[in-house]
Amino acid sequence: MSNFNIKTVIFFFAWSVVCVTPIRPQQPAKSQSSGAGSFVEVQGGKLYCEECGSGARTVLLIHDGIAHAAVWDDVWPAFCKKFHTVRYDRRGYGRSTETTSPYWETEDITALLRHLRVARTILVGSSHGGELSIDFTLQHPEMVDQLVLVGAVVSGMPYSDHFLNRGMQNSKPFEKNDVTAGVTNWAKDKYLLAPGHDKAQKRLLELLTANPQDLTHQDLARPTQPALPRLKEIRVPTLILTGDADIPDVHAHAGAIEAGIPGSRRVVLSDAGHLMYMEIPEEFSRLVIGFIETGSV
Numbered sequence: 001m002s003n004f005n006i007k008t009v010i011f012f013f014a015w016s017v018v019c020v021t022p023i024r025p026q027q028p029a030k031s032q033s034s035g036a037g038s039f040v041e042v043q044g045g046k047l048y049c050e051e052c053g054s055g056a057r058t059v060l061l062i063h064d065g066i067a068h069a070a071v072w073d074d075v076w077p078a079f080c081k082k083f084h085t086v087r088y089d090r091r092g093y094g095r096s097t098e099t100t101s102p103y104w105e106t107e108d109i110t111a112l113l114r115h116l117r118v119a120r121t122i123l124v125g126s127s128h129g130g131e132l133s134i135d136f137t138l139q140h141p142e143m144v145d146q147l148v149l150v151g152a153v154v155s156g157m158p159y160s161d162h163f164l165n166r167g168m169q170n171s172k173p174f175e176k177n178d179v180t181a182g183v184t185n186w187a188k189d190k191y192l193l194a195p196g197h198d199k200a201q202k203r204l205l206e207l208l209t210a211n212p213q214d215l216t217h218q219d220l221a222r223p224t225q226p227a228l229p230r231l232k233e234i235r236v237p238t239l240i241l242t243g244d245a246d247i248p249d250v251h252a253h254a255g256a257i258e259a260g261i262p263g264s265r266r267v268v269l270s271d272a273g274h275l276m277y278m279e280i281p282e283e284f285s286r287l288v289i290g291f292i293e294t295g296s297v
Helices: 004-011 076-082 105-115 129-141 159-177 179-187 197-208 229-232 248-262 281-294
Strands: 038-042 045-052 059-061 084-088 121-126 145-148 238-243 264-267
Touching: 004 105, 038 105, 045 105, 059 076, 059 105, 059 129, 076 281, 105 129, 105 248, 129 145, 129 229, 159 179, 159 248, 179 197, 229 238, 229 248, 238 248, 238 281, 248 264, 264 281
Parallel strands: 059 084, 059 121, 121 145, 145 238, 238 264
Antiparallel strands: 038 045, 045 084
């Protein structure tokens, strides 16, 4: 494990991946953004973000640990029609700079929202983005109106050997700097995308091929206080979405989150894996936008 950044390994187990020799960013695959993005200064780096829409409420989309914010492309237009919508590349992903010193992921969100002059937001977080959304809500409850957790995990809850071994096997080629094989392993992973979603798989492969740094960047994010025993402190309306084809650990985490957050609602979507918004974008948009507007599904 000497070639691995320990903090990155920890986050990899929550759908981030191991750090090997960093790959310099290539030209990112084209994203369906409405208008040019911008960079936000954060301590020790810059975050690339995009915003659209003129709705009264702000929705912040936080991507998973596999690929940058372009994974939201297929649902972006629907959210832009309804809300002021923001998405950003976390450090080392997409166009955002790789971290060079320890930092707090939650404070990156704070800096982003302050830069955009957003006092309160609705968080839609996928996988580790969901874990981060939980952590941010616990730290800054005054800034969060609603939570949508998509294939989310929660800090403080362990992972099975199957989960850990499968992740390490997928990333094994990176140890030999075989980026193509590592990217292909993740793009074809049966838990990320359910079988039969060829278009989504092709798109994911394109994104990762054009942005290998998504899978290989160094990460020095500081660990937060475990959220699992504190879930009861979250008092905002919360929707938990899980794809039926996702790995069992994610279903277990979803159950624990539902049990911990008072009044939360969990829905399992058919014919979907971990990145459901790439597989069934229309159904995803309908459910999430409906929940945001009405508080129910």
